[in-house]
Ligand code: ZN
């Protein structure tokens with residue numbers, strides 16, 4: 001059984017752990033369906049789901065778990081977690097139950113104390129193994145291949161939404177299960193919106209174009225942002241791009257085990273501030289990425305957590321100038337034993353297209 005789970009059970013002094021976070025359920029058991037839970041004690045692990053998934057569970061769920069199928073979810077899970085009266089204290093992930101759901105369980109398990117997990121649920125998945133890293137690389141490669149094709153075809157007059165669709169089709173054709181999130185395609189002054197959804201706007205010659213996108217492959221998400229100029233770039237566009245690119249490169253270069261997430265954030269942010277755009281870099285530098293597109297660790301100023309080999313994080317500094325536009329550059333980076341490896345293959349040197 002997963003050693004972190006056993007540590008959680010010990011640290012919280014509980015008799016069992018009910019796992020309801022979907023990504024954690026998939027991570028631990030391999031089950032890809034939309035409904036499943038795990039009940040773990042120091043002796044056993046049981047995978048729980050409803051009757052729709054009998055075949056799928058038998059094919060997917062790791063042999064470390066026995067499978068149980070229920071009809072009435074709350075009632076039967078309450079019975080299972082009471083473990084024939086042996087459970088006095090039960091651990092759960094507070095981020096993965098609704099208030100309503102928790103109240104319903106408590107009502108059905110009088111006498112059991114529900115103990116919230118202190119760590120964030122995603123802490124379990126913070127370090128990726130070889131297999132996960134290979135899958136993440138493949139996800140990034142599928143996305144990159146689709147992006148290059150789309151970029152090679154963009155011309156002034158194209159509509160943002162059409163670019164998002166072409167990107168999505170390209171990724172799916174390339175083997176993706178889906179998209180990590182709805183692609184962000186923001187051109188001209190809209191590129192000043194860090195999360196500008198693709199709109200009906202037509203791209204004009206000489207405009208900035210930011211594309212933030214990712215594919216899902218075998219459940220794992222990629223995440224990358226490119227900013228290009230469609231047509232001829234002007235001096236200011238090149239200048240702002242160079243500042244963001246330098247901030248990005250400095251932060252990436254500093255990635256190695258032992259450095260804190262806060263230090264990585266500070267390196268790029270200090271550079272942008274020094275150039276006079278500190279207040280225009282309005283978000284944190286990055287985040288972990290894996291089964292979910294936003295995972296731990298958070299690459300933010302207040303985070304003192306140290307990077308460790310196996311973590312996969314993004315570095316995505318940006319400068320956003322309302323009324324003018326914005327530049328963001330994002331890569332996915334693996335922390336290795338001796339330093340780092342960039343997993344997203346798209347070249348981030350300045351480019352104008354179309
Ligand atoms: Zn992104």
Ligand code: ZN
Pocket residue numbers: 223224286287314316330
């Ligand atoms: Zn990101």
